[in-house]
Amino acid sequence: xxxxxxxxxxxxSGKTQLLAGVVExxxxxxxxxxxxxxxxHGPALPRPAEDAGKDTTRLAEAGAVRVALVHAGGLRLExxxxxxxxxxxxxxxxxxxxxxxxxEGFKTAALDKIEVVAPGRAPLLPPGGRxxxxxxxxxxxxxxxxxxxxxxxxxxxAEFVLSVLTPAAPPLARVWLDGVELELNHFVQSFLGExxxxxxxxxxxxxxxxxxxxxxxxx
Numbered sequence: 001x002x003x004x005x006x007x008x009x010x011x012x013s014g015k016t017q018l019l020a021g022v023v024e025x026x027x028x029x030x031x032x033x034x035x036x037x038x039x040x041h042g043p044a045l046p047r048p049a050e051d052a053g054k055d056t057t058r059l060a061e062a063g064a065v066r067v068a069l070v071h072a073g074g075l076r077l078e079x080x081x082x083x084x085x086x087x088x089x090x091x092x093x094x095x096x097x098x099x100x101x102x103x104e105g106f107k108t109a110a111l112d113k114i115e116v117v118a119p120g121r122a123p124l125l126p127p128g129g130r131x132x133x134x135x136x137x138x139x140x141x142x143x144x145x146x147x148x149x150x151x152x153x154x155x156x157x158a159e160f161v162l163s164v165l166t167p168a169a170p171p172l173a174r175v176w177l178d179g180v181e182l183e184l185n186h187f188v189q190s191f192l193g194e195x196x197x198x199x200x201x202x203x204x205x206x207x208x209x210x211x212x213x214x215x216x217x218x219x
Contacts, residue, residue, distance in 0.1 A: 002034075003165045004091050006103040006113030008125070013118040014151055015104050018135065021154025022161060023102065029162075034095040036087050038105030085110060100165065112164065116151060132164060176217045192216075 007022075009015050019035065026033050060067045060078055069076045075094065087109050091101040103111065107125060114133045117123050125131050127144035134143055135157060139150030149157050173192040175182045196216070 002091050002096055002098050002101055004088055004101045004103060004111055005161060005165065006087065006106055006109060006111050007116060008105060008107035008113050009116035010118055010121060010124055013116045013121070014137075015116045018116055018151050018154055018157060019102060019104055022158045025155055025158040026100065026161065029158075031099040032097070034091070034098045034101045036090055036095075036101060036103045036106075038087075038103070087111060100161075102161075114149070114157070114160075133160060174215045176215075178218070 007015050007019050016037075023033050023035065067078050077090075087101075087103040087106050088111060091103075095101050103109070103113075107113070107115075110130065112130045112132050113125075114135060115123050115125050115131060116135050119137050123134055123143070127146055131146065133147045133149055135149040135151040137151050139153070139156075140148040142148055147160070149160055151157070173196065175192070
């Protein structure tokens with residue numbers, strides 16, 4: 001399932017600028033990143049003059065709740081009410097092959113998010129829940145138990161995004177000697193895990209193991 005993370009904040013807080021920097025950095029790291037942006041301010045997106053009288057415009061003006069236009073340049077979706085679960089549904093439907101989808105806006109959506117706070121302003125969202133961090137120009141001390149990232153350093157924000165979306169890898173093998181667990185580096189874990197997994201797989205019931213973790217106790 002594609003990972004998804006939101007960036008929200010008041011209009012003019014710098015969400016798009018920060019998001020563009022984060023996308024550039026994550027893309028350079030080899031991730032395939034998609035973006036879903038919520039245009040939630042003012043009237044519907046202005047349509048170019050050449051759209052006047054076109055089928056999509058006529059359908060929207062006729063009262064259609066949602067109208068999508070798919071073309072070689074991308075997709076435009078106009079909707080009266082996308083709902084709180086819309087970004088996740090859109091990501092699963094339109095971008096399931098990507099590594100990560102970043103969402104701009106949708107501050108009330110049920111997904112983990114980072115709030116971009118404008119200089120001199122208070123955060124819009126209360127702490128807790130799905131709010132993971134705040135960003136401010138220049139950074140700052142933690143607020144309400146949340147880390148405050150530097151909005152002028154998209155590299156730092158990108159690293160935070162990666163830390164959130166990349167959980168620590170579980171051990172592949174654990175070994176105890178005389179009741180004391182030995183410290184294994186990743187290479188030894190991998191070697192023991194693959195070697196013993198091949199051996200155990202030949203034993204009766206070994207093919208039905210549901211966990212990839214192998215534990216060995218000696219003494």
